[in-house]
Amino acid sequence: xxxxxxxARPDSAEDRPRVVLSARGLRRDFAGxxxxxxxxxxVHHGKIHALIGxxxxxxxxxxxxxxxxxxxxxxxxxxLGTDITRTSPARVARMGLVRSFQIxxxxxxxxxxxxxRVALQRPGGLGFQFWRSLAAxxxxxxxxxxxxxxxxxxxAAHRLAGDLSYGRKRVLxxxxxxxxxxxxxxxxEPMAGMGHEDVGTISGIIRxxxxxxxxxxxxxxxxxxxxxxxxxxxxxxxxxxxAGDYATVSQDERVRVAYMGTEHE
Amino acid sequence: xxxLTLQDERNAASVRLERALVALGIVALIAAPFFVYPxxxxxxxxxxxxxxxxxxxxxxxxLLSFGHATFFGGAAYFCAYAVKAWGWPPEAGILLGMxxxxxxxxxxxxxxxxxxxxYFAMITLALAQMFYFFCVQAPFTEGEDGxxxxxxxxxxxxxxxxxxxxxxxxxxxxxxxxxxxxWRIVNSPFGMILRSIRENENRAISLGYSVxxxxxxxxxxxxxxxxxxxxTKAIVFQFATLTDVTWQMSGEVILxxxxxxxxxxxxxxxxxxxxxxxENTLATSGFPVTIATGLIFMICVLxxxxxxxxxxxxxxxxxxxxxxxxxx
Numbered sequence: 386x387x388x389x390x391x392x393a394r395p396d397s398a399e400d401r402p403r404v405v406l407s408a409r410g411l412r413r414d415f416a417g418x419x420x421x422x423x424x425x426x427x428v429h430h431g432k433i434h435a436l437i438g439x440x441x442x443x444x445x446x447x448x449x450x451x452x453x454x455x456x457x458x459x460x461x462x463x464x465l466g467t468d469i470t471r472t473s474p475a476r477v478a479r480m481g482l483v484r485s486f487q488i489x490x491x492x493x494x495x496x497x498x499x500x501x502r503v504a505l506q507r508p509g510g511l512g513f514q515f516w517r518s519l520a521a522x523x524x525x526x527x528x529x530x531x532x533x534x535x536x537x538x539x540x541a542a543h544r545l546a547g548d549l550s551y552g553r554k555r556v557l558x559x560x561x562x563x564x565x566x567x568x569x570x571x572x573x574e575p576m577a578g579m580g581h582e583d584v585g586t587i588s589g590i591i592r593x594x595x596x597x598x599x600x601x602x603x604x605x606x607x608x609x610x611x612x613x614x615x616x617x618x619x620x621x622x623x624x625x626x627x628a629g630d631y632a633t634v635s636q637d638e639r640v641r642v643a644y645m646g647t648e649h650e
Numbered sequence: 651x652x653x654l655t656l657q658d659e660r661n662a663a664s665v666r667l668e669r670a671l672v673a674l675g676i677v678a679l680i681a682a683p684f685f686v687y688p689x690x691x692x693x694x695x696x697x698x699x700x701x702x703x704x705x706x707x708x709x710x711x712x713l714l715s716f717g718h719a720t721f722f723g724g725a726a727y728f729c730a731y732a733v734k735a736w737g738w739p740p741e742a743g744i745l746l747g748m749x750x751x752x753x754x755x756x757x758x759x760x761x762x763x764x765x766x767x768x769y770f771a772m773i774t775l776a777l778a779q780m781f782y783f784f785c786v787q788a789p790f791t792e793g794e795d796g797x798x799x800x801x802x803x804x805x806x807x808x809x810x811x812x813x814x815x816x817x818x819x820x821x822x823x824x825x826x827x828x829x830x831x832x833w834r835i836v837n838s839p840f841g842m843i844l845r846s847i848r849e850n851e852n853r854a855i856s857l858g859y860s861v862x863x864x865x866x867x868x869x870x871x872x873x874x875x876x877x878x879x880x881x882t883k884a885i886v887f888q889f890a891t892l893t894d895v896t897w898q899m900s901g902e903v904i905l906x907x908x909x910x911x912x913x914x915x916x917x918x919x920x921x922x923x924x925x926x927x928x929e930n931t932l933a934t935s936g937f938p939v940t941i942a943t944g945l946i947f948m949i950c951v952l953x954x955x956x957x958x959x960x961x962x963x964x965x966x967x968x969x970x971x972x973x974x975x976x977x978x
Contacts (some may be wrong), residue, residue: 413753452856478858490844490853504857506839513867517842522839565857614717 405430405586405599406451406569413450413459420446420621433591433600435610436619438620444603445487445621448573451601452484453477465568477505481568483557485575487603493547497538500557501529504564523589530563536560548556552583559590570594571575572602576609583636587612611635619643664966675916679822688818689886694926695825696883699916701906702832703875708904709913710836712848713867715899716771717758717778718876721751723894724781725877730797730813730890731790740811744881745825750871751877754781759869763862766851775897782895796891800884817886824882828875833915837872844868905943909950909958920959 389547395519413421421443436444444557449455451462453474462470465483470478492500503527506512514521533539537554541549546557555575564569578582594600602616604610610617610631617634619626627637634640682691702723707713725747733743761847762773785791792798802811835841847861849855854861884890893899902925910921925943932939954961 430762454855472857473860475858478856483858486852486856490850490856492849492853494849495842495845499842501843503854506842507858511839512843512864513840515838515867515871516833517838518834519837519839519842561857563805577719650853 388419394625403430404428405465406601408447408451409461411450411462412458413446413455416457420623421450423458424620424623426451426618428599428601429616430568430599431595431597432615433595433602433613435552435617436601436603436620437605437610437615438605438626439592442620443623444620445573448484448603449573452482452571463483466518476567482571483562483567483569484571485562485573485578487573491543491546491549491554491557491561495546496543497546497549497557498526498529498542499531501532501561502526503563504561505529507565518588532560532563532565532608535563535593537586537616552586553577555579555583556587556590559587559594563594567598569601571600572600574603574605577602584609668733670918675893676826680819682685683815683818690812692818692821692886693883694932695821696879696886696901697906697922697926698919699825699828699882699904700876700879701910701922702829702901702915703879705907705912705914705918706832706835706875707868707872707920710841710848711844711865713763713865713869714767714771714867715758715762715774715869715872716897716904717762717774717776717781718873718903719895719897720754720758720778720781721873721876722756722880722883722899722903723785723881723890723892724750724895726890726894727785727791727797728793729881730800730884733803733885734797734800735790739807740885742803744878745886747881747884748874748877751880752874755873757868757875758867759866759873763865769872772805778895778897779899782897785895785911787893791890791892794892796889797823797884799888800888800890801832802885802888811885821853821882828878829919830914832875836915840864850887865978873963885936905947908958909946909957911960911963914957914959914963917957917959921957 388414398443406426408424408426411424411426412513418450424443424447426447436447436469438444446455450457453472454468457470459472461468464477464480467480469477469480494505495503500523502525505528507588530539530542532542533542536559538553538557541553546554549557555629559575569635572591575587584606589615591600591602602614615630616628616632617639618628619634620636621643626643627634627640629637679691679695700718704715704718707715728750729743729746729747732738732746732803733740738746756772758777761777762770765773786793802817804810805816805820809816809820811820843854843859843864845866847859851861880894883894906921906925909924910919912915924946928946929939930943932942943968950957954962
């Protein structure tokens with residue numbers, strides 16, 4: 386399905402990247418402390434967008450605001466042309482905006498296969514069927530296997546998710562997210578705590594994902610950001626400091642002083 | 651295209667052992683009234699079903715309710731009143747008790763699921779206390795006396811429940827149906843979502859599940875099944891009293907679960923049997939029951955963290971997650 390979508394979408398001028406997720410004047414106060422202030426953000430289809438900045442810059446708060454895990458104090462969020470400023474997080478997820486978490490979000494006491502099947506279960510309306518046996522989920526297995534294959538986890542299908550290594554938990558999380566076929570994917574530090582070879586693998590997976598969806602990711606590894614991302618928004622103390630491609634942003638004097646000058650020399 | 655799941659992967663020997671234990675348990679329960687005082691086993695069965703219903707919420711959804719006496723005792727009142735005052739047959743009374751408990755569960759769950767952890771427990775406790783004081787005041791419960799002399803009647807107009815053996819096998823059937831229902835719910839597509847909510851609620855939300863609805867559905871199911879146990883108890887003992895709606899009763903069912911093993915099918919039933927058995931034994935000795943249960947609880951928390959059945963599972967049966975077994 387995604388393969389045909391890919392073929393039908395050549396990089397022609399008429400298929401200019403369209404905005405799928407946008408935020409305007411986003412603000413969030415926590416008891417007097419302004420965590421996020423006047424943030425404007427546009428995420429484009431088919432692009433990888435990085436959100437970078439020092440610790441406490443408000444990146445994860447923005448993720449929580451965009452996915453509605455937090456309610457913005459003011460501002461407006463649009464997903465695929467629909468105002469989602471007051472929509473519930475589960476509804477936003479059903480509309481195609483799916484996030485990962487900073488700490489790997491898996492279901493540790495379920496098998497790897499079941500982790501993915503839980504995600505596949507929802508669209509078919511299987512979620513509320515309390516009178517059927519678990520065999521009802523067998524129809525989802527081929528698709529679940531396919532997704533595990535994409536991230537290279539097919540050999541671990543029957544292991545408990547909690548027993549996987551850290552890196553493999555993160556790719557399981559990505560496979561689970563993919564099961565929903567999201568339009569917009571929000572990844573919170575997908576490379577955090579990973580070894581070199583894992584970083585390469587995940588970069589490849591993310592690049593593949595972005596071909597027919599939008600990706601917004603928080604990332605600290607600037608080598609990865611430079612290599613992978615089409616657009617970068619730099620945050621500092623809850624505000625957008627600069628935005629642009631890597632070349633533009635890395636030349637920006639304020640960015641160099643605030644962030645890169647100290648961490649990426 | 652049937653795929654192996656984790657449960658299937660567990661070595662066949664332990665699956666066979668589980669099945670054998672379930673069969674053995676059912677046979678033992680069928681034979682039991684010939685050796686043990688039937689009323690005593692019926693009491694155990696009612697509390698065991700109550701504890702299993704509670705476990706559906708605590709063990710498989712991760713919600714600690716401190717108000718389950720409302721459903722157990724409330725259903726007993728509804729059933730006893732319908733049978734005594736309106737002359738309803740026992741099966742209709744039990745169904746009414748179950749339905750009433752489900753409605754109470756819907757109301758309590760509606761408020762409680764808005765909060766998590768200790769706040770969830772506190773809301774259920776507060777609402778259960780409100781229901782308790784309602785029962786103290788409301789005329790139909792007959793206050794401190796309770797509804798006494800409830801006729802057992804005849805089931806479906808044919809089976810005379812005044813015959814102890816008839817009553818026993820009806821209770822056994824209700825218990826088995828109730829436990830089967832819980833087992834089915836836990837091992838269903840719906841149960842899978844409940845587990846995923848217990849494991850990682852935020853992740854379940856981010857997968858698009860409206861977790862509030864699932865929690866509420868589980869709450870109502872648990873309440874209805876607790877009501878089934880309470881209503882059956884009212885028919886067996888022919889009365890419904892305030893004891894069954896007190897917060898101590900809510901606490902007792904938590905104790906039964908912790909003793910037996912949260913999140914295992916058989917654990918709560920074992921815990922209930924232990925507590926009820928202890929109470930019966932100590933009732934005649936003059937030794938305070940609460941001190942004994944308290945001591946056992948402390949020993950359990952210190953040594954058997956997973957509860958009796960939970961420890962057995964961890965040591966001998968399932969290398970993975972214990973709990974898919976089941977016991978008659």
